[in-house]
Amino acid sequence: MHRRLSRLAGALVLAGVAVLLPAAPVFGVAPVATAPVEYSADGVAWSPTPPASLFPAMTIVPGDTWSVTLHLRSTRGIESVLTLALRDATASDPTFESGLALEGNDDSGAGMPSTSFARIADCTEAVPPRVVATGEVVPVTFDLTMSPALQAAQAQNSWLRFELVVGLADPGAPMDAAGCPIGSVIPGVPPVAGGGGAGAVAATGSDVAPRTAVVAVAVLAAGGLLTLVARRRRRVAEAG
Numbered sequence: 001m002h003r004r005l006s007r008l009a010g011a012l013v014l015a016g017v018a019v020l021l022p023a024a025p026v027f028g029v030a031p032v033a034t035a036p037v038e039y040s041a042d043g044v045a046w047s048p049t050p051p052a053s054l055f056p057a058m059t060i061v062p063g064d065t066w067s068v069t070l071h072l073r074s075t076r077g078i079e080s081v082l083t084l085a086l087r088d089a090t091a092s093d094p095t096f097e098s099g100l101a102l103e104g105n106d107d108s109g110a111g112m113p114s115t116s117f118a119r120i121a122d123c124t125e126a127v128p129p130r131v132v133a134t135g136e137v138v139p140v141t142f143d144l145t146m147s148p149a150l151q152a153a154q155a156q157n158s159w160l161r162f163e164l165v166v167g168l169a170d171p172g173a174p175m176d177a178a179g180c181p182i183g184s185v186i187p188g189v190p191p192v193a194g195g196g197g198a199g200a201v202a203a204t205g206s207d208v209a210p211r212t213a214v215v216a217v218a219v220l221a222a223g224g225l226l227t228l229v230a231r232r233r234r235r236v237a238e239a240g
Contacts, residue, residue, distance in 0.1 A: 035168045035183035037082075040071040043139065048075070053190045054164055055144060062099075063148035069141045070186075072166065074132045080168045082138060083129045083181040086112075089120035089162035089188075096155035099147035102162070106130070107139050114145065117160065123180040126164065131171075162188035 038046040055068055074080060084104070091097035097118045104111040104126035111127040127140055167173070167181025176182055 035166050036074065036076040036080075037166055037168050037184065038073040038075055040073070041069075043071040043137065046071075046073060050166070050184045050186045053187045054142060055189045057190045060100075060144070060146045062146055062150040065143055065145040067141060067143045069139050070164075071137055071139045073137045074134055074168055076168055077134055079131055079133050081129050081171050081173070082132045083165075083167040083169075083183075084126040084140060085123045085165045085167075085180045086120055086126050087122040087124075087163050087165060087178065087180055089117050089122075089124075089160075091117055091158055091160040093155045093158035094118070095150065096158035096160065099150045099155060100160060101145045101147070103143040103145070105141050105143075111140070114143070117162070120162070122178050123165075123175075132168075160189065161191075164188060 037050075038048055039050050040046045041051070051070070054070065055066055058066065060066065072082065074082065086102070086104075089102070091100060098116055100117045101114045102112070102117065102120065103114040106127040112124060115124075126142070130138070132138060164186040165180045165183055166186065167183030169181070169183075174182065
């Protein structure tokens with residue numbers, strides 16, 4: 001009996017931890033790449049297919065910062081210009097859009113400073129264009145931050161959306177009609193099935209407390225079960 005209680009207590013502890021851990025970006029499920037580039041989440045495992053999204057599906061709360069690094073490696077046979085641009089940055093709520101910021105940096109520290117989604121114009125450069133040789137690796141880090149100033153139910157359950165366009169071509173290569181590079185398109189966050197939003201939503205006010213409460217209840221329940229197991233063992237020992 002005490003073994004079953006121990007296993008149940010362990011499961012509850014793991015359930016509480018799982019609520020707190022973010023999902024990792026998923027690679028290898030996006031549309032076929034059009035840029036001659038390989039992609040990696042860690043700089044070790046590479047794929048010719050871009051990631052399904054830059055950031056994973058997630059719930060973001062005031063004060064949160066999510067950071068991901070995308071490693072890019074040129075597979076073009078000659079020196080080429082690597083260009084990364086942002087487009088279609090928007091959110092379902094003006095307050096959320098103004099309170100949400102995105103920053104981009106390459107391995108030299110150059111890139112777009114932390115900028116409100118409301119101010120990210122189409123084809124904004126995430127990092128400066130650069131000439132890369134065949135096989136050269138360029139890591140680019142993106143930070144997504146929600147302002148701690150949002151309070152109560154401001155922007156509750158709002159969604160965001162944006163795209164990263166990766167281009168690798170000759171200097172002066174044609175751009176699309178909006179001035180973005182022609183290349184692979186990576187969604188910023190996964191789309192929500194059946195809706196126009198995306199997989200990153202705001203949780204402010206009343207939703208934050210219940211999420212914390214779930215973790216607390218799980219941990220307390222696990223602790224209670226462990227105490228019960230210890231008492232049972234003590235009684236068995238005393239009886240013996």
